[in-house]
Amino acid sequence: MRLRAVIAVIAGxxxxxxxxxxxxxxxxxxxxxxxxxxxxxCGSCHKLARADTKGTQGPDLDEAFxxxxxxxxxxxxxxxxxxxxxxxxxxxxxxxxxxMPPKLVTGDDAINVAAYVAEVTSRPGKDTGLLAEAGKKEGxxxxxxxxxxxxxxxxxxxxxxxxxxxxxxxxxxxxRSPNPSGTPHNIALEGPGLGSDIVGKVVTDGGVSxxxxxxxxxxxxxxxxxxxxxxxxxxxxxxxx
Ligand code: HEC
Numbered sequence: 001m002r003l004r005a006v007i008a009v010i011a012g013x014x015x016x017x018x019x020x021x022x023x024x025x026x027x028x029x030x031x032x033x034x035x036x037x038x039x040x041x042c043g044s045c046h047k048l049a050r051a052d053t054k055g056t057q058g059p060d061l062d063e064a065f066x067x068x069x070x071x072x073x074x075x076x077x078x079x080x081x082x083x084x085x086x087x088x089x090x091x092x093x094x095x096x097x098x099x100m101p102p103k104l105v106t107g108d109d110a111i112n113v114a115a116y117v118a119e120v121t122s123r124p125g126k127d128t129g130l131l132a133e134a135g136k137k138e139g140x141x142x143x144x145x146x147x148x149x150x151x152x153x154x155x156x157x158x159x160x161x162x163x164x165x166x167x168x169x170x171x172x173x174x175x176r177s178p179n180p181s182g183t184p185h186n187i188a189l190e191g192p193g194l195g196s197d198i199v200g201k202v203v204t205d206g207g208v209s210x211x212x213x214x215x216x217x218x219x220x221x222x223x224x225x226x227x228x229x230x231x232x233x234x235x236x237x238x239x240x241x
């Protein structure tokens with residue numbers, strides 16, 4: 001069904017290949033770089049098991065190619081289809097609109113991302129070796145400790161805060177979550193004595209989501225309220241003692 005797109009990309013790639021000495025089916029595509037970029041630029045909207053991304057806005061990329069691969073599409077064909085989608089996202093049949101921003105990655109980055117997706121899509125198991133280390137999920141940072149009643153929990157481009165653990169003393173607490181990425185995030189808090197959840201505003205591109213609460217001894221959960229983000233991993237524990 002994507003044959004026309006695939007052929008167009010292969011033709012384009014061959015032309016480029018003549019000029020630049022590389023082609024789309026480049027054996028030397030950098031899969032490690034591709035995985036890292038995929039997690040950064042694509043993971044917030046797409047599930048891909050081996051990249052451990054859990055976005056839900058776009059189709060599940062393991063399912064997307066499973067049938068085509070089962071019925072004989074080669075991984076080089078998948079690579080071309082993904083590359084094509086990155087540069088010129090397809091319109092959805094139902095309303096003829098494009099939902100995926102074009103050219104989130106370009107040049108070598110686009111080739112590497114497409115190569116990585118093609119390599120791992122609908123493949124069971126886990127990435128090994130260097131690939132396993134690439135783009136390790138954030139969230140494992142040192143616990144954030146409140147100073148003078150203020151604690152910073154940075155958002156990242158992935159569906160993760162830099163740390164999933166924070167500590168504070170009882171009393172007035174300000175939680176701040178700077179978000180340097182283009183993916184919208186916020187911070188919210190639930191737990192003992194708060195009544196309803198306290199929810200900070202959703203920010204992007206350097207904005208800071210901020211909430212104020214009075215906390216007492218116990219455990220609270222902080223999380224992002226943007227749809228799918230908490231489920232995707234944007235949740236942590238605030239321990240007050
Ligand atoms: C803002 C959310 C968003 C981001 C970020 C995003 N996508 Fe998408 N993607 C979508 C949506 C929505 C669709 C389906 C509709 C469309 O094609 O526009 C889609 C479709 C796709 C498809 C086609 C799947 C199929 O079923 O045919 C592929 C492949 C794909 N994206 C790959 C990527 C890659 C690679 C990146 C990173 C460079 C990326 N996407 C980033 C939202 C996103």
